[in-house]
Amino acid sequence: MSGQSLLVPGEITPIRSVPGNIRRPEYVGKPTPTPYKGPEIQDADTVERMRIAGRIAAQAMAEAAKHIAPGVTTDELDRVAHEFMCDHGAYPSTLGYRGFPKSLCTSLNEVICHGIPDSTVLRDGDIVNLDVTAYLNGVHGDNNATYLCGDVDEESRLLVERTEESLKRAVKAVRPGRQVNVIGRVIESYAKRFGYGVVRDFTGHGINSSFHSGLIIPHYDSPHATTVMQPGMTFTIEPMLTLGTHDYDMWDDGWTVVTKDRKRTAQFEHTLVVTETGAEILTLP
Numbered sequence: 001m002s003g004q005s006l007l008v009p010g011e012i013t014p015i016r017s018v019p020g021n022i023r024r025p026e027y028v029g030k031p032t033p034t035p036y037k038g039p040e041i042q043d044a045d046t047v048e049r050m051r052i053a054g055r056i057a058a059q060a061m062a063e064a065a066k067h068i069a070p071g072v073t074t075d076e077l078d079r080v081a082h083e084f085m086c087d088h089g090a091y092p093s094t095l096g097y098r099g100f101p102k103s104l105c106t107s108l109n110e111v112i113c114h115g116i117p118d119s120t121v122l123r124d125g126d127i128v129n130l131d132v133t134a135y136l137n138g139v140h141g142d143n144n145a146t147y148l149c150g151d152v153d154e155e156s157r158l159l160v161e162r163t164e165e166s167l168k169r170a171v172k173a174v175r176p177g178r179q180v181n182v183i184g185r186v187i188e189s190y191a192k193r194f195g196y197g198v199v200r201d202f203t204g205h206g207i208n209s210s211f212h213s214g215l216i217i218p219h220y221d222s223p224h225a226t227t228v229m230q231p232g233m234t235f236t237i238e239p240m241l242t243l244g245t246h247d248y249d250m251w252d253d254g255w256t257v258v259t260k261d262r263k264r265t266a267q268f269e270h271t272l273v274v275t276e277t278g279a280e281i282l283t284l285p
Helices: 044-065 074-087 154-173 181-192
Strands: 105-108 111-113 127-136 139-148 234-237 240-242 248-250 257-259 265-267 270-274 279-281
Touching (some): 044 127, 044 139, 074 105, 111 240, 154 265
């Protein structure tokens, strides 16, 4: 594995502005979102709006990823994604969600999730997760992916490749009538082939007009995840695999989650809708 030094918090720049004509989610300016009490199964109009929001999120992530290179700051990646979403009439869902100060999450190397973009400079050999969610027409689209920065060691490269494969396998396992625990079962069984840890305390989630609806999608085989998938149900799958333990620590910022053994971790995510025969990915560029 790469012998690079561990990450430390950088300096966070001021909050970026969003044009006043762009609709905000209800939680902006509040300490917590209003609990979602609506259905997990969405009508055709809501799903179509989620396709549009998901497409913008995927395009914003791809645009930011073009700038991943040694010497670039994670704050610069945030700027690119922020401006792309605003230019397309979308609000960056993470901005102001429970006080989060930026428009995407940048999670490098040992950071499992929720890294805050700041003055941290990307180094040759880093792996970089970008997590982008767009809010448009009253709904959210949420996706993330892990990218290679420069010349990445083989162990890390394989971790990234296999984490993406675990998401693909999980999406294929989605079927109406199945319990959601089949998703975690597929991910965990694949990860175990390589001795990877599977993060348990951060999960996929229901998504629609709510960023996180309350529906939980574990990435391990949980006996408690007995919700039955039905056509029209919308949620994310976002496996987080590690080179070591699934246990974690959190930085003092209250957001940045790192592996307890500080070994590397990768993540991939799509928003999808359950169809009559399987699943449709809603976060395609």
